[in-house]
Amino acid sequence: MKQQTTQPMTEPVYTRAPYWQDVPDAKWMDWRWQMSNRLNTAVELEKVINLTDSERDALNANNLFRVDITPYFASLIDPDDPNCPVRKQVIPTAREMVPFQSMMEDSLAEDKHSPVPGLVHRYPDRVLMLITTQCASYCRYCTRSRIVGDPTQTFSRKEFDAQIEYIENTPQIRDVLLSGGDPMVLAPKQLDMILGRLRAIPHVEIIRIGSRVPVFLPMRVNAEFCDTVQKYHPFWLNIHVNHPKEITPELAAAMDRLTRAGVPVGNQSVLLAGVNDSVHIQRKLVHDLVKIRVRPYYLYQCDLVEGSGHFRTPVSKGIEIIEGLRGHTSGYAVPTYVVDAPGGGGKIPVMPNYVLTQAPGKVVLRNFEGFITTYAEPTDYDPHEIEAQDKLIARRPEPGQEGLLKLLDGEQMYIEPQGFSDVRARGGAEHRLRSGDIAQKWQPLGVGAIEQEQETKALEAPKEE
Numbered sequence: 456m457k458q459q460t461t462q463p464m465t466e467p468v469y470t471r472a473p474y475w476q477d478v479p480d481a482k483w484m485d486w487r488w489q490m491s492n493r494l495n496t497a498v499e500l501e502k503v504i505n506l507t508d509s510e511r512d513a514l515n516a517n518n519l520f521r522v523d524i525t526p527y528f529a530s531l532i533d534p535d536d537p538n539c540p541v542r543k544q545v546i547p548t549a550r551e552m553v554p555f556q557s558m559m560e561d562s563l564a565e566d567k568h569s570p571v572p573g574l575v576h577r578y579p580d581r582v583l584m585l586i587t588t589q590c591a592s593y594c595r596y597c598t599r600s601r602i603v604g605d606p607t608q609t610f611s612r613k614e615f616d617a618q619i620e621y622i623e624n625t626p627q628i629r630d631v632l633l634s635g636g637d638p639m640v641l642a643p644k645q646l647d648m649i650l651g652r653l654r655a656i657p658h659v660e661i662i663r664i665g666s667r668v669p670v671f672l673p674m675r676v677n678a679e680f681c682d683t684v685q686k687y688h689p690f691w692l693n694i695h696v697n698h699p700k701e702i703t704p705e706l707a708a709a710m711d712r713l714t715r716a717g718v719p720v721g722n723q724s725v726l727l728a729g730v731n732d733s734v735h736i737q738r739k740l741v742h743d744l745v746k747i748r749v750r751p752y753y754l755y756q757c758d759l760v761e762g763s764g765h766f767r768t769p770v771s772k773g774i775e776i777i778e779g780l781r782g783h784t785s786g787y788a789v790p791t792y793v794v795d796a797p798g799g800g801g802k803i804p805v806m807p808n809y810v811l812t813q814a815p816g817k818v819v820l821r822n823f824e825g826f827i828t829t830y831a832e833p834t835d836y837d838p839h840e841i842e843a844q845d846k847l848i849a850r851r852p853e854p855g856q857e858g859l860l861k862l863l864d865g866e867q868m869y870i871e872p873q874g875f876s877d878v879r880a881r882g883g884a885e886h887r888l889r890s891g892d893i894a895q896k897w898q899p900l901g902v903g904a905i906e907q908e909q910e911t912k913a914l915e916a917p918k919e920e
């Protein structure tokens with residue numbers, strides 16, 4: 456059998472615009488050269504791309520979210536097509552400056568939910584750690600544009616130490632996600648140091664990076680990078696590709712090196728109007744991703760962030776895309792479509808409805824083709840049979856974040872909004888029906904039994920006094 460190799464291994468095929476044709480290959484493939492030769496003004500961009508008036512206006516405006524484009528990524532842009540999907544992601548237009556209803560500076564309330572600067576601890580067992588504000592190029596719709604691109608917002612050594620200290624002191628954290636900005640633009644030694652500090656924390660099980668560097672700067676995924684991350688396994692990486700045009704021989708070769716180093720790679724895309732809001736573009740994207748061994752992970756609804764108004768789509772577009780993927784193609788190729796909750800609730804998965812209706816013993820479901828079937832449920836299912844095995848597994852506490860699981864576990868009967876009972880009391884005075892020691896009145900029998908049991912035990916325990 457003939458082994459297939461990716462193109463760059465046999466004869467180099469470089470993604471390079473004519474403007475850079477005289478740059479020696481060694482320089483072109485050097486990530487530091489790419490970083491120091493980025494384009495960031497209308498004058499520079501005009502040497503490679505025919506700018507529209509709207510683009511030129513935006514590039515010359517004040518207070519614009521930072522612009523920087525690596526020569527490699529700029530080479531993917533169609534110089535004559537203002538609708539080029541690569542171009543729209545990195546070159547601003549005047550539309551970027553138009554405010555829209557509901558937009559926010561920090562729409563995911565990340566800064567509000569950070570116990571120390573740059574560390575977002577939103578979910579029970581994992582944290583998002585922002586370690587830089589710099590990126591290889593800047594996406595116009597960036598959800599973190601409030602800090603990203605601004606060197607004055609970069610995290611200090613003291614803040615980094617505080618982040619590490621928080622993780623060390625919080626044993627419930629088993630997964631650390633490094634982001635920014637982009638952790639892969641850091642000096643290699645610095646990244647090595649950060650990964651080493653995290654790996655030394657016994658309760659940190661997995662370390663991952665979210666990075667767009669492999670897409671903007673595939674040269675950075677060199678042997679040295681692969682050697683570094685291999686030292687800290689289990690190490691995972693998510694890249695960020697939005698359109699099939701971004702999948703080049705260079706990216707394929709980078710993913711080949713990385714997966715050979717044992718790094719599982721996923722992809723996070725953002726649903727962007729005029730870039731990838733199409734079932735057919737998304738199908739090609741996910742197919743091209745699995746071909747380079749990258750697993751589509753999330754498809755994000757565009758956040759309510761300043762500058763992204765013209766990129767937003769209705770949520771129904773995302774549902775339509777999942778409708779066009781699930782069942783139609785490999786399960787491996789289907790990402791989870793999520794809305795990151797404005798206000799900081801975290802990622803909320805959204806998908807088409809597959810459960811049509813239910814009755815005791817029956818669930819009526821439909822498939823991707825509209826075929827309707829009935830799943831007959833067991834009539835003799837014993838949920839207690841597993842209990843002995845279940846008790847052998849150590850519990851991972853999720854203080855305050857048990858959510859609906861607490862209701863299902865029978866530990867709690869309901870969840871009420873803050874002030875719920877006060878509103879219902881309508882300011883009335885204490886009266887005979889709700890005064891004194893009558894909380895028992897609202898205690899459902901057998902609910903919260905675990906806590907009650909523990910309380911009873913505590914009361915019964917002989918006191919040494």
Ligand SMILES: *Cc1c(COP(=O)(O)O)cnc(C)c1O
Nearest residue numbers: 575576577578581582583632802
């Ligand atoms: C996205 C995100 C994570 C990781 O979420 P997963 O669903 O585990 O990939 C963690 N923390 C924050 C704040 C996030 O936004």
Ligand code: SF4
Nearest residue numbers: 590593594597636667
């Ligand atoms: S790479 Fe990520 S952090 Fe950087 S500008 Fe793009 S979306 Fe923002």
